[in-house]
Amino acid sequence: MTLYIITCIDKPDALDLRLANRQAHLDYARAWTDKMLMGGPLLSDDGESMQGSMLVLDVEDRAQVDDFIANDPYGLAGLFASVTVRRYKKVLP
Template identity: 35%
Template sequence: MHFIVHCLDHEDALQRRLVNYEAHREYLASAKVQSVISGPLVSDDGQTMIGSCFIFEAGSKEDVVNFNRNDPFTVAGVWQQVSIHGFLMRIDNRDE
């Protein structure tokens, strides 16, 4: 099943985000859950990172919750708010 993870940063999190970025990328690459697509959310200026969005493929929501709990961004206190929801993918135009 697919899951969307929507994360909003603390207002003062940019430096923690930058310091932990490589560890976060390595953690995603080693995932028990598969990252389908992911990237930072940005403010209206199109550059300032304010959060993260992921689509994961996993066996259960619990797998995604546990994976997120150990993400270096979570451990470093980058994210203020995290929402995890099941997602029924109906259309996927990435191969076009």
Template identity: 40%
Template structure:
């Protein structure tokens, strides 16, 4: 099944809005989805702490499923992301690190 990368950058000053919708976003990701999430997590500012966006690597039958996944995310509905790029992704290597 094809993989896709979703790279989403927040609007400037969106951190409070992001935090207000964070639980809904996490609940959505934990529910039934039209894609399988391979990797996901927040993008961080240079301080290594402040969330400034989101990154997903997903497995999906097609681009339409990825678009449906993105469209239903509470962060999208809340207008948190200023820019979202969705691109096909060919996964070659996987190395999982522990937090």
């Protein structure tokens, strides 16, 4: 098991772009559910607005993470200002 956290931050004022590509992104992400421990939007402090995405993938190697990122409709649409990937080790619970 090799876990990776992907954190994506939307470009400013990109909610319309996010919403226009949301269904394609969700359809794409569903194809990865066998490798995805969790995923969902990052929200504003008031919980009203989506501002990015966070996913935890359990994959063989970093190349699979890069493949996920390269083909995600959100990324292809230019939604993200930044994308970070970090290896993760689950300790608790």
